[in-house]
Amino acid sequence: MGTPAVELSALRFSYKKGRDVLAIDSLAIARGETVFLHGPSGSGKTTLLGLLAGVLQATSGSVRILGQDFSTMSGGARDAFRARHLGYVFQMFNLIPYLPVRENILLPVRLEPARLARLGGRSLDDAVRDIASQLDIEQYLDSPIAELSVGQQQRVAAARALMGSPEVVIADEPTSALDTDRRERFLKLLFASCEKAKATLVFVSHDHTLMPLFSRTVELMEINRAAKVGADA
Numbered sequence: 429m430g431t432p433a434v435e436l437s438a439l440r441f442s443y444k445k446g447r448d449v450l451a452i453d454s455l456a457i458a459r460g461e462t463v464f465l466h467g468p469s470g471s472g473k474t475t476l477l478g479l480l481a482g483v484l485q486a487t488s489g490s491v492r493i494l495g496q497d498f499s500t501m502s503g504g505a506r507d508a509f510r511a512r513h514l515g516y517v518f519q520m521f522n523l524i525p526y527l528p529v530r531e532n533i534l535l536p537v538r539l540e541p542a543r544l545a546r547l548g549g550r551s552l553d554d555a556v557r558d559i560a561s562q563l564d565i566e567q568y569l570d571s572p573i574a575e576l577s578v579g580q581q582q583r584v585a586a587a588r589a590l591m592g593s594p595e596v597v598i599a600d601e602p603t604s605a606l607d608t609d610r611r612e613r614f615l616k617l618l619f620a621s622c623e624k625a626k627a628t629l630v631f632v633s634h635d636h637t638l639m640p641l642f643s644r645t646v647e648l649m650e651i652n653r654a655a656k657v658g659a660d661a
C-alpha cells in the first residue's frame with residue numbers, strides 16, 4: 429500500500445486540560461481514498477481536521493500525514509508542509525480580505541514552487557480562470573473578498589484549496605452555503621481534481637446524501653472513545 433496519506437496512532441487531543449475531545453487508537457487512510465467523515469455535532473470532526481491540517485497539535489500520540497509526523501515538526505515546518513501538500517476549506521474560510529479574489533486563489537502557487545510546478549506549464553492566468561469558471565466566480569476575480577457573499581467566498585476558498593493539485597484535500601462543510609446547482613458543480617470539480625491528482629480527500633458534512641460519492645465513510649463515534657459522552661445526539 430505504501431505510506432498512508434493519513435495515519436493516526438494513540439491520538440489524544442484536549443482543548444482544556446483533563447477533558448479529551450479526541451481519543452483515537454488508530455486510523456489509516458490510504459493515498460487516493462475519498463473519505464466522508466461523519467458524526468453528530470460536537471463529536472470532534474472539525475477538531476480532527478485541524479489536527480490533520482497541522483493547525484492543532486496532538487496532546488499525545490501521533491498524526492502522520494504522507495509519512496511526516498507533525499508532533500516532531502516545529503510550527504514553521506508544519507506551515508511549510510501544509511502549504512506544499514495540503515488543500516483545505518475550513519468553516520472560517522481564512523481568505524485574505526484586502527486581496528482580490530484572484531490573489532487569494534493564487535496564494536498556494538505563489539507560496540509554494542511544488543504547487544506551481546503542478547500547473548504543468550499553464551500560465552497562472554489560465555489556471556486561475558479555469559478553476560474560477562468551473563466554480564462560477566470568474567466574474568469576481570478582480571473584486572475584493574469583502575464584497576462577496578458567503579457562498580461566493582466559500583467557492584473562492586475551494587478554488588484556493590485545489591490550486592496546484594495538493595496531495596491531501598481537507599474540507600469542512602465546504603458546500604454549506606451553496607445552492608443545489610453550485611453544490612453539484614463544486615462536488616464534480618472536487619472529485620475530478622482529486623482523481624486527476626490521485627489526491628486523498630477527507631470531507632466533513634452533515635449531508636448524508638453525499639455519502640455514496642465517497643470510497644469510504646468514517647464514523648467518528650465508532651473510533652473516537654472520547655466522543656461517547658458529551659456529543660449531542
Ligand SMILES: Nc1ncnc2c1ncn2[C@@H]1O[C@H](COP(=O)(O)OP(=O)(O)OP(=O)(O)O)[C@@H](O)[C@H]1O
Pocket residue numbers: 443444449467468469470471472473474475476658
Ligand atoms: N476552541 C475550542 N476551545 C474549547 N473547546 C472547543 C473548541 N473547539 C471545539 N471545542 C469543543 O470540542 C468538541 C468537539 O468540537 P468540534 O467542533 O470538533 O465538533 P464537530 O463534530 O465538528 O461539531 P459540529 O458538527 O457541530 O461542527 C465540542 O465539545 C466543542 O465544544
